[in-house]
Amino acid sequence: MKEKYELRLSGAGGQGLMLAGLILAEAAGVYDGKNVVQTQSYGPEARGGASKSEVVISEGEIDYPKVVNPDILLALTQEACDKYYPELKEGGTLIVDSFYVKKLPPYKKVVSVPITSIAEKEVGRKVVANIVALGVITEFTGVVSREAIKEAVLSRVPKGTEKMNEKALEVGFRIGRESR
Amino acid sequence: MKEKYELRLSGAGGQGLMLAGLILAEAAGVYDGKNVVQTQSYGPEARGGASKSEVVISEGEIDYPKVVNPDILLALTQEACDKYYPELKEGGTLIVDSFYVKKLPPYKKVVSVPITSIAEKEVGRKVVANIVALGVITEFTGVVSREAIKEAVLSRVPKGTEKMNEKALEVGFRIGRESR
Amino acid sequence: MSGEKVKLKGIEWKRYGPLLLNREWCKGCGICVAFCPKNVLKIGEDSKVFVDKEEDCTSCTLCELRCPDFAILVER
Amino acid sequence: MSGEKVKLKGIEWKRYGPLLLNREWCKGCGICVAFCPKNVLKIGEDSKVFVDKEEDCTSCTLCELRCPDFAILVER
Amino acid sequence: MSKARIMSGNEAVVEGALVAGVRFFGGYPITPSSEIAEVLSRLLPQVGGKFIQMEDELSSVGAIVGASLAGIKSMTATSGPGFSLMQENMGLAFMAEVPCVIVDVQRGGPSTGLPTKVSQSDVMQVRWGRHGDQNVIALVPSSVRESFDLIIDCVNLAEEYRMPVVLLLDEVISHMREKVILPEKDEIKVIERKKPPKGQEKYFPYEITEDAIPPMANFGEGYRYHVTGLTHDETGFPTSDPEKINQVMRRLYQKIEKHKEEIIKVEEKYTEDAEIAIFAYGSVARSAYSAVKEAREKGIKVGLMRPIILWPFPYKKVSDLANKVKRIIVPEMNMGQIIAEVKKVSFGKVKVEGVNRIDGELITPSEIMAKIEEVS
């Protein structure tokens, strides 16, 4: 694994990207023992959903906390994909939810999976799309370990929803594997 | 006459010293055509009577506006006399209201006249003591002309009280002359 | 001529009987749907309003009055 | 023993029957004088309160209660 | 011909404001500024103007900004505690570029401090009292007559540069009565805000103009524009586009940077051959001038530089001065605020020393004289 990974999770407010970013950070920082910084952007004042959450994972110190050119870009909406794709690092990985992202950029390293519809079909709830996405990222990129992401998910999701989220993660792992 | 005169009118709040200072300034500045600056001190915030009013009269420019060592000190109360007498310029003139100031400092150039009681007796109102005092100062020191002080008094006192104040001034002139 | 495009003040609307919809502005809150006395409106797959039973509309304007997004106009 | 000096809390007062005056504190507003039901008090030449008719005082304490300067105490 | 009058600094402010066209005052009383409000409450309605005593200082600035947007020249007056409360809405006036004048009559601080006594301890607050970056204009008179002149300048500058402008009085100048002869109306230049031509199709209230000062339409004149304290683009509508913000915000700053040299104003006395210079403002400049004259009589070559406009600060002029003289003395009635600005541009050139008082008393000529003798 590289010394440093920069990830950007993007989409619309309400898709749970902030939580996903936090879980990813926790997985890398607390459970995998790496250094990690997570940032996000906000709308006017604090209200409304942020549109992106960024995570930098590194073996060494992390100074500048923001992501300029992500190694991994997750785009859950077409708008996010169009907006952020140009900033993807050369050779970086683009992961899109094909349920929302219909127009793919002309790029080789795209992982296009119908994350939201899979979440709905296989787990029964659209809202766990963010967790499915975490599974995909983990499995496909290896930025965090499977154990770490699982622990992080379980410790952050609301009590009573652990089962469902674990399932979502597993589904994500599977698709991630399949898309490799 | 000297080039520059510094006067301090002191006493208690309510004795009309602010008005007296203003009239003196107007007499010297507007009617006698000299340069003049008038300052005063206030109690806590603006309320209540100030305890001193200072006037600097000069043929030339007046820079520093305050009075450090007055040429002429008017003291209408014992407290004011005790407090300010030590600052009197050498050779300066101390004018006290003997109605209130019983303990005189050991000093030659003291003009001690019962200003307040004369005001009451001869003009019929204690409140014009300040105008009587102006008369005394004018006549005794010549810092302003008689005509100037008269015009200034008449233009500043409330309508309807001109007669009374003119009389007070005249009384002041007389005592001033007598004390010379 | 359901769904006919109409320009109003430079903005594009679609006409359904007395109703004009601006689906660009609609945020799919469902208020118009819930409080239409005649159940004329529905929320579509894309989470935006559409006119389901144009013919039932009485032009009461309640949907216009309550739409927070100015996305419905009712012609009378 | 009218006018006898009394020390209370280190402050000097003068006693007139039931009344204790602190003329240092009195500002001569005349409130006590005006509202004493028995006309016991007066304002002196020096514009401060004095006890004029000590014997008429009923110790009603109204003067103490209304003096803004805490310059009168009434002993009961 | 105008005749001589005896007038206080506060009264002179009132007279000047009226001449400059101020027709709205919203304020909250506070010593030592209250006379400004009091006299205006009497005089404004006589000329059809409006006076309102607001519920506090925050709303006072709100009211004058509102009045100004409605097209009426407006002002308020306060002292330290009130000035502290005005900072937030002053920031809005900067951001929204609304002309208005704030008079701060300085008294002893911090906090309630010394309400009836003099100080000069708000001079840095004027510059930095608000969150966010702003470039400010503040004028500081040394006499009653100058209070009259400078309030007119304040109103003019506010209108010209579309921004709040501060008149920094101190208690001595505000309460001192001096003989003055005021100029006739026709001798006085009054500036009106630059307006967009009528009937333009589009009006951009925050346009990037050559001079960095966009024309300003008044409310009700037909251009129905939007005013906000949020970062906005040239149309006035909120934006969070970094590029646009950068443009508009830098223009806001440039407004003064660009015109600095025209704005800055200092008075110099005996500086040509001076070996010691005194840098003094407000009432202290009077004591300083007195000391200078005394020193000259004693043969000591002392000069005085007196900023009439304190902000933007005359760095260039002070720097030139520092090249000429051997010492600079900065007497001020605070713990040493402006001295730091003087030092900024005289560092390494000359020694700069302060004479400071914070006890509510005006620095005397002899205190300054003592310092002169000490260093000469």
Add this chain to the structure above:
Amino acid sequence: MSKARIMSGNEAVVEGALVAGVRFFGGYPITPSSEIAEVLSRLLPQVGGKFIQMEDELSSVGAIVGASLAGIKSMTATSGPGFSLMQENMGLAFMAEVPCVIVDVQRGGPSTGLPTKVSQSDVMQVRWGRHGDQNVIALVPSSVRESFDLIIDCVNLAEEYRMPVVLLLDEVISHMREKVILPEKDEIKVIERKKPPKGQEKYFPYEITEDAIPPMANFGEGYRYHVTGLTHDETGFPTSDPEKINQVMRRLYQKIEKHKEEIIKVEEKYTEDAEIAIFAYGSVARSAYSAVKEAREKGIKVGLMRPIILWPFPYKKVSDLANKVKRIIVPEMNMGQIIAEVKKVSFGKVKVEGVNRIDGELITPSEIMAKIEEVS
């Protein structure tokens, strides 16, 4: 052993405040500080502390000063607009010498500005935002962990010096989540206010002590003293005697002057042999450090000086730095505020240049790198 946690700067402030003994929070929500209030509203009552959302920022400071006088360590948190409103009561806290902590999370200004974006444009306001002279203490963390450490320092300094102390966060640090391992409680030093011995006959709350910090009794402990924002003597009662005012006011100023060297704190990296120095604080220091490392890799001798305590300003250290290096670069997210302080003591020695952004975005390492390459 404490374990690693992922935590935001705002959360770290909360954790640190609780460890330092803060048991009272009075505040008014404002982005980007609101999480501090939100988390404290949950955690304070769990440890018997009190949280109150006041009606505005003016009363927030009022409430925490009151609570502190009652003997409870207290704090508030806000951002620019709220901070502007806090100035007057902050002045009272200075004057009355009441310990308390104010967290200002900086966002884009002026006015409402850019509520959710970063800036560093309140750094001069902290120093000069109030009327009257005051000497201030302000701390400026660069990481989540440091936010934890410095809020504790703030509380300690407030108690030690009997004054309000400001923690200056910026939006990036406040919202950024980082991995931290917090120290154990017994590793943390917590300072309590110095109290007068019990049963003293007389207690002078504003005594002129050797260290310039008089002991402070809490209300209710038997010394029934008077607290006022008016100038007062050592007993605490108002005075307008110039001599007494002078004594007490100068002591107030000396409190920090005297202890400056103990208070000041900077971090230096690679400055020993540096030819170019970067002076940066807060989140920008992170970008700067990144640029320094990159430059070093390219063989350019660059070093970083990072003030941890911004006020009192480390003039001496900067002056020493200016003697060593050839250039100083001051990147900051404002129009150039702290650069002026750096220039004050490096004038004539080295050229000092800024890298400035005011568009709500964090300055990037490459922007700083570009400047380094430009000047090297």
Add this chain to the structure above:
Amino acid sequence: MAKSLEYIRLDKFPHVWCPGCGIGIVMGSIIRAVDKMEINKNDVVMVSGIGCSGRMPGYCDFNTLHTTHGRALSFATGIKLANPKFKVITVMGDGDALAIGGNHLIHAARRNIDILAIIINNWIYGMTGGQYSPTTPLGSFATTAPYGQVEPPFDVLKLIKGSGASYIARGTVYHIRELDKLISGGLQKKGFAVVEVISQCPTSFGRRNKMGSAVEMMKRQKEETVPVKKAEKMSKEELKGKIVRGLFLDEERDEYTERYEKLIAKAKEVHQK
């Protein structure tokens, strides 16, 4: 009724408010009131403070002013007094009007200055993400009331009644025709007029208090309010948990700027003498 579009800054649409937020409904109602009175748009000034509701002026084609948090009425007072020809409307949130801005509200009411003040009461600080406001009901949850609110809320209309004002009303966005009448009445009133509008904030209040969607929240407005006429006939018991809506006060009182015009006349007279 395409007429509303004439009052909207179309290029700013769609607006920033969340799906289902009631603020847009209030905006429609205000626009219809202006339209009904046939006031020239150039003579209308709309002023707001900071908050979600504070964004309304940006969308309305009047002279518009978005001020600082809580201070809308002080700017409005300056505008109205400086030029009484303006029809001035202020739009404020509950936090804006009643927390930080409470003082300006009671003073504007006291002065009885001719301003229409709309208070959009969504029981919460919407913009900043859901902290409690001075109207948040006892026991409700907010980000700063994680154990349920313990501060009693204001009864807004009582507060205003205690301060002055000529016209006081309360409506809901659900009762939209009634709201139109109340707002239009307030706009026509010469004097200080307050209309409190109960509006849903599904994002910052509804969600945390498990109130369901915007639609559910509007249904509550229907169920939990009673018209003032009906309320008069109800017992205290019956009124428990109910909010009374309708017109509470409509009085003729001297208006402030008119009084001030008289003062000017007097001053000019004195001056001429």
Add this chain to the structure above:
Amino acid sequence: MAKSLEYIRLDKFPHVWCPGCGIGIVMGSIIRAVDKMEINKNDVVMVSGIGCSGRMPGYCDFNTLHTTHGRALSFATGIKLANPKFKVITVMGDGDALAIGGNHLIHAARRNIDILAIIINNWIYGMTGGQYSPTTPLGSFATTAPYGQVEPPFDVLKLIKGSGASYIARGTVYHIRELDKLISGGLQKKGFAVVEVISQCPTSFGRRNKMGSAVEMMKRQKEETVPVKKAEKMSKEELKGKIVRGLFLDEERDEYTERYEKLIAKAKEVHQK
């Protein structure tokens, strides 16, 4: 009754107030109320803002705090909430409490926090020399109302009633025994208690309005007020120009710091789980 002296900082006497000023009379009444309740002086905190009335704490031998103009109640709120054992009394002028400080007053009332708030209403800004205040009667003169006041005054008690509070009363310094009862009742009340005291300011108000001496002004207090009981039986006509005095409200409501203690108990419970 030399007992009052035990509560006074004797070395600060004579005080700064003008001859005949009513503030000193109010101070006496407060002291008697404290004495009557036998509260330990160490447990009393007296807080004021800025104004003539704001000088009172300097003369009282309690824990005393002289804050900024208008903000007394916010400091008092911090003190009381931080340590509810304190008996907190705030003393404010009409400008202090109702102009600049109006917001804190209505919010303290809303919270119903256990503080006794004394508002010394002399109809004017005394300290700053006589500018009008939000209680200055219509038509009265003030330095900033040279043509007579045109802003209607607050009815202080209505305003407070509209905000909350448990105890509301109005007295005058003339009716001193009644005032003692009202203040003592307020001090005993658990909850927010307001006593408005009508007091003369001969210097800044009386003189300008040709009301004569302090004595004359106190006579007016007698003539121009009616007790609340009597007022109930009077017609509107008869009440014109009269001020009603007495006890207006005395209610049992949950007090704020007590509610907060319950919140703490709940939070601790949650925490332990």
